[in-house]
Amino acid sequence: MTSVTLHHTEFGLLDLTLQSKRAMQPTPERINAELRGLGLLDSVVASAKSWGRELCALTGNTTLVAALDGFELKIHVMETLRKFLLFDDPHLVVSFHRGRNRSVGSVEQVCILYNRQHPGCAVADALVSLVLLGEANWPEDATPSTLREFAMAAQIEQRARRLKLGLIELTLEDLEEINDIRKALDLGIPQAAVDMLCSFCRRCYTCKGMEIEAVKRYTTPLFDEIPRRAVEAYALSPSTPSDLLFLPDFAVVA
Numbered sequence: 631m632t633s634v635t636l637h638h639t640e641f642g643l644l645d646l647t648l649q650s651k652r653a654m655q656p657t658p659e660r661i662n663a664e665l666r667g668l669g670l671l672d673s674v675v676a677s678a679k680s681w682g683r684e685l686c687a688l689t690g691n692t693t694l695v696a697a698l699d700g701f702e703l704k705i706h707v708m709e710t711l712r713k714f715l716l717f718d719d720p721h722l723v724v725s726f727h728r729g730r731n732r733s734v735g736s737v738e739q740v741c742i743l744y745n746r747q748h749p750g751c752a753v754a755d756a757l758v759s760l761v762l763l764g765e766a767n768w769p770e771d772a773t774p775s776t777l778r779e780f781a782m783a784a785q786i787e788q789r790a791r792r793l794k795l796g797l798i799e800l801t802l803e804d805l806e807e808i809n810d811i812r813k814a815l816d817l818g819i820p821q822a823a824v825d826m827l828c829s830f831c832r833r834c835y836t837c838k839g840m841e842i843e844a845v846k847r848y849t850t851p852l853f854d855e856i857p858r859r860a861v862e863a864y865a866l867s868p869s870t871p872s873d874l875l876f877l878p879d880f881a882v883v884a
Contacts, residue, residue: 637665640672641707642691646715656715660752664711667754671707671761680764680784694757696764698783700802702727703740703764705757714753720744722756726780740776804830811852820860824877825869827852831876842875853878 637644644664648655675681675694684693684704694705706723713719722742744756763773768781787805800808807830814823827849834845853861858880865881868874874882 635661637661639665639668639708640692641668642686642689644708644711646712648716650716653716654718660715663750663752664715664754667752667758668707668711671754671758674758674761678761678765680767681761694761696780696784698780698787698802700728701780701783703777703780705760707754707757710753710757714744720746720753722753722760724760726777740774742774742776804833808852812855815855820856821864823856824861824864825873827856828864828868828870828873828876832870832872835876845876846878849876850878 635646637646646656646661675683680696682695682697684695685691686693689708691708694707696703704725704727706725709723710721713721713723720743722744724740724742726738726740728736742760744753763769764784766772768777768784770781773781783802787802807826811823811826811830814820814826830852831845831849834840834849835842840848861877861881865874865877868877
């Protein structure tokens with residue numbers, strides 16, 4: 631006889647029907663621990679800034695989503711609990727979506743293993759920890775290596791929020807380029823940083839339809855990070871003559 635247990639939760643219907651010979655009937659204690667964990671997860675997500683909720687049209691369950699420009703990380707809450715309770719599977723069910731256009735983008739399952747260091751703890755607690763990692767902007771020492779690509783994109787985006795580039799609408803590619811400019815400065819090659827920044831300025835003019843004066847005004851904070859001597863030296867021998875149009879006034883000799 632098939633045993634059926636259904637539990638209505640904050641994230642949808644937890645279906646613990648034993649539909650496979652491999653499935654094991656979870657104890658009431660384990661189920662209750664997960665339900666309590668879901669209550670905590672719900673309260674954490676309610677105040678989270680980097681996570682949203684997405685309703686699955688097929689199951690009616692709620693998926694947690696952290697979205698960046700061109701990336702989405704999804705936590706499948708009910709599926710994680712179901713696999714853990716019925717099959718003792720400690721893997722969190724998480725998917726990574728790449729591409730702004732879903733019809734041509736890619737989706738992959740991310741391997742994240744629940745650390746069962748403390749037996750009896752709910753896997754929902756691990757989901758809480760994952761959500762909190764996102765809220766902390768994916769610190770390198772605590773983030774699973776399988777999330778490295780998403781974590782790097784999140785950190786680049788956070789740095790962009792601190793930039794004061796006025797009305798320039800920054801894409802992920804722009805943010806990566808700005809990150810490379812700063813890396814060049816850290817490596818002690820400021821003229822390379824000027825070269826890359828001028829390339830960024832050209833794209834703002836040609837691809838974003840901005841006027842030259844607007845580009846100069848909004849990229850001033852980035853030029854201010856580069857030593858003046860490096861900017862002046864670049865002005866004497868620019869990679870492209872039109873770069874002189876975007877350099878700060880102090881670097882261009884009339």
